[in-house]
Amino acid sequence: MDVLIHVFVALHIIGIASLLGGFLTQMKAMGDGTARFTPAMLHGALTMLVTGAVLVGLNQADDQTVNNIKIGVKLALLVVILGLVYVKRDEEKVEKGLFGLVGGLTTVNIFIALLWT
Secondary structure, eight states: HHHHHHHHHHHHHHHHHHHHHHHHTHHHHHHOOOOOHHHHHHHHHHHHHHHHHHHHHHHHHHHHHOOHHHHHHHHHHHHHHHHHHTTTOSSSSSOOHHHHHHHHHHHHHHHHHHHHO
């Protein structure tokens, strides 16, 4: 079971890398006002959602304690991120504030995962 959990943790990290990497590669374009949400950002957010749900289930099945409040906060942030990226995915330009919000929420989600024990 530990190997399976680690595989899904790795996939979860790949998802967040895709989401954050898509944001970071668009930062110069954000300064110019031409940033857009890339397909990698949408796929990264979806990967995080699916692997996160699987990780909660696997950890509970393995009789490990799961902090449901932490998971709820992370899920709420991810749903907001996913909603914004999904709705604005076809637009040529995304407002600076909205694009920055997605990057900020993604970063907050990372810090919650690492620092909330």
